[in-house]
Amino acid sequence: MKHYQTQAALMKALAHPVRLAILDVLRRREACVCHLEATLGQRQAYISQQLMQLREAGLIDSRKDGRMVYYWISDGRVYGLLDVLCGPAPVGGSYRADGCPCPYCAASIDAETIPVFSNKENSHAQR
Amino acid sequence: MKHYQTQAALMKALAHPVRLAILDVLRRREACVCHLEATLGQRQAYISQQLMQLREAGLIDSRKDGRMVYYWISDGRVYGLLDVLCGPAPVGGSYRADGCPCPYCAASIDAETIPVFSNKENSHAQR
DNA sequence: TCCATCCATTCAATAAGCTGAATATATTGT
DNA sequence: ACAATATATTCAGCTTATTGAATGGATGGA
Numbered sequence: 671m672k673h674y675q676t677q678a679a680l681m682k683a684l685a686h687p688v689r690l691a692i693l694d695v696l697r698r699r700e701a702c703v704c705h706l707e708a709t710l711g712q713r714q715a716y717i718s719q720q721l722m723q724l725r726e727a728g729l730i731d732s733r734k735d736g737r738m739v740y741y742w743i744s745d746g747r748v749y750g751l752l753d754v755l756c757g758p759a760p761v762g763g764s765y766r767a768d769g770c771p772c773p774y775c776a777a778s779i780d781a782e783t784i785p786v787f788s789n790k791e792n793s794h795a796q797r
Numbered sequence: 798m799k800h801y802q803t804q805a806a807l808m809k810a811l812a813h814p815v816r817l818a819i820l821d822v823l824r825r826r827e828a829c830v831c832h833l834e835a836t837l838g839q840r841q842a843y844i845s846q847q848l849m850q851l852r853e854a855g856l857i858d859s860r861k862d863g864r865m866v867y868y869w870i871s872d873g874r875v876y877g878l879l880d881v882l883c884g885p886a887p888v889g890g891s892y893r894a895d896g897c898p899c900p901y902c903a904a905s906i907d908a909e910t911i912p913v914f915s916n917k918e919n920s921h922a923q924r
Numbered sequence: 925t926c927c928a929t930c931c932a933t934t935c936a937a938t939a940a941g942c943t944g945a946a947t948a949t950a951t952t953g954t
Numbered sequence: 955a956c957a958a959t960a961t962a963t964t965c966a967g968c969t970t971a972t973t974g975a976a977t978g979g980a981t982g983g984a
Contacts, residue, residue, distance in 0.1 A: 674814035674821070677882045681817070685808035686972085687801035694801070703931060716973070718932055723971095737930045737981050750881035754874050755804045771929085813942085830961055843943070845962055850941095864951050864960045898959085 683727035684751065688712060689720050693743060696730065697752055697759045700742035705775060708767035738772055810854035811878065815839060816847045820870060823857065824879055824886045827869035832902060835894035865899055 706717050724730045731744040766775045834841050851857045858871040893902045
């Protein structure tokens with residue numbers, strides 16, 4: 671019999687509405703905590719708690735830029751799973767969040783045309 | 798903000814190694830409890846407990862035939878999720894289990910060439 | 925340096941999930 | 955009717971997850 675332990679751990683990390691909501695945001699582009707806070711309407715500490723769990727599960731990674739910390743999906747399986755769960759991710763659009771001070775939202779930058787901030791390969795080609 | 802409650806419930810049902818193992822068996826064809834018991838090497842009562850949870854989550858359905866109860870996957874999303882989690886399901890093969898008294902295993906019937914027992918549409922086209 | 929902002933961490937109370945054990949139900953054959 | 959077989963259910967003890975609250979740490983601007 672195979673091991674389903676690792677797969678179950680992946681499912682467990684996704685088995686939470688707020689964590690799913692976070693990943694559904696992150697599959698469009700990387701985002702800072704304040705952006706998730708504004709988008710999801712949840713307290714900052716709570717968002718951070720869920721981000722920690724996602725990080726411990728190896729689903730996301732982060733980088734620090736000034737005061738902001740940007741998170742993105744680092745496990746390619748998440749994209750496929752979200753496609754089944756939520757349908758395909760919308761492409762394009764401004765994707766702004768009111769009250770979020772991050773450069774993405776301040777400039778209302780389109781998700782596709784970002785030369786400065788897009789440095790991680792989000793091309794769904796990871797494993 | 799969308800509801801991720803139903804999707805999270807689906808993930809929660811999958812967030813268990815034995816339940817994943819059960820579904821990985823069922824995605825090949827329907828199976829009785831004794832077949833799962835023999836295949837997974839788990840106690841019967843334990844298998845039944847997990848089957849109950851999968852049924853309550855709406856992922857599987859069952860039919861009774863004599864003393865046996867056959868289970869199959871009734872939520873089409875499960876196939877897509879298992880494809881991402883475990884890779885594509887193997888096709889063909891005898892798929893017998895030692896010690897299982899069900900007709901499938903007694904006759905060592907191939908998963909594809911079953912005229913008598915295959916009555917449910919397992920064509921992944923639901924939902 | 926001081927303050928405001930953005931994020932992370934710890935703690936505690938409650939809720940939920942896990943699983944072994946025991947037992948119940950239903951069906952078939954003798 | 956009785957026994958054997960296949961499956962379902964309930965219960966209890968234990969572990970784990972959830973979430974609000976409070977607080978800590980780091981960064982940048984004045």
